[in-house]
Amino acid sequence: MIDALTLGQLRTFVAIAEAGGFRAGAARLRRAQSAVSHAVASLEQELGIALFDRDGRRPVLTPAGTALLEDARAVLLKVDTMRARAQGVSQGLELELSVIVDTLFPLPLACAALQAVHARYPSVRVQLQVAPLGGPLDALLEGRCSVAITVGNDLHDPRVKKEPLTTVPIVPVVSSSHRLGASLRARKRLSADDIGEHLQIVLIDPTPLSARRDFNVLSPRTWRVGTQEAKQALIEAGVGWGRLPLWTVETALRDARLLRLVASNLGPAGEAREQAYVAHRRDRVLGPAGRAFREEVLCRV
Template identity: 75%
Template sequence: MIDALTLGQLRTFVAIAEAGGFRAGAARLRRAQSAVSHAVASLEAELDIRLFDRSGRRPVLTPAGIALLEDARAVLLKVDTMRARAQGVGMGLELELPVVVDTLFPLPVVGEALLAMHQRFPSVRTQLQVAPLGGPLMALLNGQCALAVTVGDDLNDARLIKEPLGTVAVVPIVAASHALADRVRQRARLRLEDISEHLQIVLSDPTAMSTGRDFNVLSPQTCRVGTQEAKLTLIEAGLGWGRLPLWTVKRALDDGRLVKLPARSLGPAGESREQAYVVYRRDRVRGPAATALRDELLARHSAGGSA
């Protein structure tokens, strides 16, 4: 009977499917392989179906196993969320609040929110890191932070709650000495193919979340860098063009060191706006300081905090 199913059986099923084998699943769960095999066999008996094809060197999900894997994940996520809420009742103040912020998001906004949080909870030590692309989300999923800020809609995970924080202006730029800057000064119409002929400076994802995917990479010739600071330095040196958040380059644009590429294909007057989010785990406890920081970030969005 299905009422006899246990959470342990479901966790074992999911662990084996994700780890790619009974031995790896047992190691992930820190259980004996025989116990893991017995749990899956019991689950299959309860459901009266085969979840894994064991005829090869590695177990492979059957069509029924593939169909039920997402159901098992959904059940476990709801249970973990319920447990987190129960643990959060009467939870004490955090000793430390680790936060990871997308490299595109304006740090002055984060600083204001952290200051307001610190005034309420001065004893909480804050640990702030800045990471591009999948970095903030992966830090949340790995338990390395309690709260994150991310920019863009390309990367998602069902275990995360994303609340909108407004938008971030992103502009394509080159050094004033670059050939594309001459085209801008001559008021020549810039088409996408004109820009893509030149080397593009691209920020690399330090995680595997975007493996096999590129975001806003338009040129066949690229130079990939690990930090936004390196990207800006290479653009200022005249090596190529790239897209950066307006808040980081506004001063250099105003004093003429950098030039914005007003190509309509890259957004109105060359400017696009990326949605920003405050993100946290739905199946983890969010303590008082993390909640306060989340509220402060959202309050700045409500007050018109787009950058």
């Protein structure tokens, strides 16, 4: 009977599917492999279908298993969300608030929100980190932060709730000493092909969330860097061109150390706007300090 299904069976099924095998799934759950195998066999018996094809060296989801995997994940997410809400009813003030901010987001805005949180809850320690691309989302999923600020609409996960903040202007720039800079000073009209002939400086995603994917890369020749600071330093040194958030380059643009690149597929007037979000796990209730940070950052944009 379906009523005889247990959450433990569903968690075991999902763990094996995500880990890619019974042994790896057992290690993730910290259970004996025999117990994991028994749980899946019992689940298959209750459902009346085979979830895994065990003929090969590694178990492979059957078509039925693939279809039911998302259902199992949805059930577990609902249960975990209910448990988190129940725990939050009596939850006290957290000892530490961990926040990760997308490297594109204006850091002064996040710091102002944290200053307000500190004024309300001075005993709460704060851990603030900045990470590019999939870093904030990955930290939320792995439980390494309570609240994150993400930028862009390319990466999503149903376990994460995202609330829109402001849009962040992103501008393609190049050093005034670069060959492209010389063309701009000569008022030469540049096409996307002209710009794409030159080396582009691109951020590396420190997570597997965007593996083998490039965002806004025009040039076939690229240098990859791990931080926004390194990217900007290389661009200002004249090594190549790249996209940077406007708030980080306003002074360099004003001083003419950097120049804006304008082409039709680089956004209107050479500017693109990326949506920013404040995000947290749906299945984990924020403590008072986490809620305060969320409220402060929402009201400041």
